[in-house]
Amino acid sequence: MSDRELYCDGCEGVVLFEAPPCVDGHDADCPELVCTGCGAAVLIATFAFPAPRLHHRRRATRTPHRQAA
Ligand SMILES: [Zn+2]
Numbered sequence: 255m256s257d258r259e260l261y262c263d264g265c266e267g268v269v270l271f272e273a274p275p276c277v278d279g280h281d282a283d284c285p286e287l288v289c290t291g292c293g294a295a296v297l298i299a300t301f302a303f304p305a306p307r308l309h310h311r312r313r314a315t316r317t318p319h320r321q322a323a
Pocket residue numbers: 276277278279280281283284285286
């Protein structure tokens with residue numbers, strides 16, 4: 255088992271992620287994890303560069319409603 259706890263934007267909190275069945279043949283080295291809460295997939299890249307703390311963005315990408323004039 256290679257379960258991890260990560261911050262999930264969908265769940266707005268730290269939830270348990272688990273490695274999905276890999277279709278790319280990575281096996282245990284698969285950098286993909288899936289949120290057990292909402293099913294969102296994330297890509298971890300601990301092998302490329304260590305990131306002790308991930309900056310999670312606040313919802314700043316929300317498109318403003320157009321106001322009908
Ligand atoms: Zn994989």
